Amino acid sequence: MKAMQDSTIEVEDGELLRERMNEEGYLFIRGVIDSKLIREVKSDVLDALRRAQWIAADGSLQPLINGQEDPRYWAGFGGVQALESFHRMAFDTRLTAIMSALLGEDMYPWPGKAPYMMWPEHLGGTHAKPHQEGVRWSEDVLSTWISIGNTPMRQGGLAVLPRTQNIGYLPGYGYGQSDFGPEWVTTGFEPGDIVIFHNFTVHGSLPNQTDELRLSCAFKWQSARYPAPAEAGLPVRYPGVPGWDSLTAGWTSRRWITPPDNVTFTRIPPSRSGTLGGVPPDRLSAPV
């Protein structure tokens, strides 16, 4: 695998970011999330995982439970989504500026935001095999993958196959159709580093070869000009994870999970084309 192209020093140049996204299908930018905020998020995530008994009270990240069969799984997965700081991260000033440059001023983060706590491979943990994102009906949906902890390469961070953003939707989101190889790019990540990638960009994550959980998350973004899939407005993996009323109990504000007033959600694919590349509308498939 090759090293990801680092766009950190060009982060103020919106035009260049748009061009690079159009050409490469991804952007890697270091240190985007405010350092105080990402420390708060990491500390809150660790607290939530301790409360759910995923990890021991001593602060080590060695997992005590092993996957989704354990009833404590949902307490941890939902516990992170109940953190106000976790959702507030999507409103970080620098992240907002970057996403506005890419998608326009009317962009917004989907209310549902996915935490990724990836288990060590030797404890049976899996990793994300090459795939596209699950949004087939609006080509201008971008994801931001954010490293919450330190993610050295052997902990298996995000990997991307550049220049696949224009290949259109692959059946089954492309699962099983390609493997990681020399044309792929990855890197080691530090807290607050992000990778932005297009909805159709083929990506995955590498095996976690350490003893500790890998902490990261992914948010999705789009313009309010066209509808979002209905599930975008829900907590990730609802109803396994409870609804917003339960998750947001005790928050200071619900604005982190409230989309702009003009946003619509639908189960019917829109027929418009996007501007960041993607498939023509007639190739958009049935709704999920």
Ligand SMILES: O=C(O)CCC(=O)C(=O)O
């Ligand atoms: O972090 C991971 O392991 C997978 C990330 C991913 O597939 C995504 O963000 O869409």
